[in-house]
Amino acid sequence: xxxxxxxxxxxxxxFAERAKVMKALAHPSRLMMIDALSRGERCVCDLQELIGHxxxxxxxxxxxxxxxxxxxxxxxxxxxxxxxxxxxxxxFFHCVESVIEANNG
Amino acid sequence: xxxxxxxxxxxxxxFAERAKVMKALAHPSRLMMIDALSRGERCVCDLQELIGHxxxxxxxxxxxxxxxxxxxxxxxxxxxxxxxxxxxxxxFFHCVESVIEANNG
DNA sequence: TTTTCATTTGGCATTATTGCCAAACAATGA
DNA sequence: TCATTGTTTGGCAATAATGCCAAATGAAAA
Numbered sequence: 001x002x003x004x005x006x007x008x009x010x011x012x013x014x015f016a017e018r019a020k021v022m023k024a025l026a027h028p029s030r031l032m033m034i035d036a037l038s039r040g041e042r043c044v045c046d047l048q049e050l051i052g053h054x055x056x057x058x059x060x061x062x063x064x065x066x067x068x069x070x071x072x073x074x075x076x077x078x079x080x081x082x083x084x085x086x087x088x089x090x091x092f093f094h095c096v097e098s099v100i101e102a103n104n105g
Numbered sequence: 106x107x108x109x110x111x112x113x114x115x116x117x118x119x120f121a122e123r124a125k126v127m128k129a130l131a132h133p134s135r136l137m138m139i140d141a142l143s144r145g146e147r148c149v150c151d152l153q154e155l156i157g158h159x160x161x162x163x164x165x166x167x168x169x170x171x172x173x174x175x176x177x178x179x180x181x182x183x184x185x186x187x188x189x190x191x192x193x194x195x196x197f198f199h200c201v202e203s204v205i206e207a208n209n210g
Numbered sequence: 211t212t213t214t215c216a217t218t219t220g221g222c223a224t225t226a227t228t229g230c231c232a233a234a235c236a237a238t239g240a
Numbered sequence: 241t242c243a244t245t246g247t248t249t250g251g252c253a254a255t256a257a258t259g260c261c262a263a264a265t266g267a268a269a270a
Contacts, residue, residue: 010140015133021201022136026127027258028120035115044217057259059218064257069208078216078267086207088200095193096126102191103174132228149247162229164248169227183237183246 024068029053030061037071038090041083129173135166142176143195146188
């Protein structure tokens with residue numbers, strides 16, 4: 001009697017977990033921050049200058065990314081520095097670009 | 106005088122384009138459909154059985170994926186068959202899984 | 211301690227997404 | 241033609257996401 005579920009069949013719960021991560025990545029400002037963080041850690045003030053929105057908005061975007069497990073933060077003195085926790089995310093954008101090119105081409 | 110923009114600096118517009126594609130992928134039902142389509146084309150009725158939602162809901166999810174350029178459709182007789190247009194999307198889920206594992210571990 | 215600077219949180223209005231039902235459309239078969 | 245099957249679209253209510261302001265918190269400097 002086999003009680004181990006086959007690996008290749010995914011549960012609804014697993015798709016929901018994936019969707020949460022994807023959702024965290026599905027906003028232009030958050031993608032812009034991820035791009036910046038791919039070149040090294042940044043404080044919130046750096047990112048707010050980059051994004052140009054209210055600092056509270058930027059902070060909330062970062063908390064979305066943090067809750068999804070995409071970035072980590074560390075306070076040093078008065079500032080909080082964020083960095084990419086899972087850089088493999090960057091690999092995906094080549095593929096996304098190919099989607100965009102196919103759309104426009 | 107250099108008028109060619111440097112490749113590595115991305116515009117707000119480009120991040121917005123990427124976000125559109127990510128947004129299309131950021132829903133459990135749509136991820137489930139993509140997973141099914143990764144094993145071959147499916148008609149809307151197949152996918153509705155898989156998802157379990159109203160057929161109109163499933164159809165709208167598919168139109169989101171289609172508009173994002175992730176899938177294509179083809180009518181054959183009474184049925185419309187969908188298939189993955191850009192399979193490289195699948196590669197990303199290994200990375201997403203590693204995010205999820207890091208979150209739970 | 212009080213002030214100042216950096217960041218987060220609460221609250222709220224605005225907008226976007228989701229999923230259902232009903233109606234419309236498309237293609238086939240009777 | 242009319243009926244049937246499969247899919248899409250319109251409309252709507254419920255829910256979620258976004259971004260601002262104001263207030264709160266944390267850490268350092270005066």
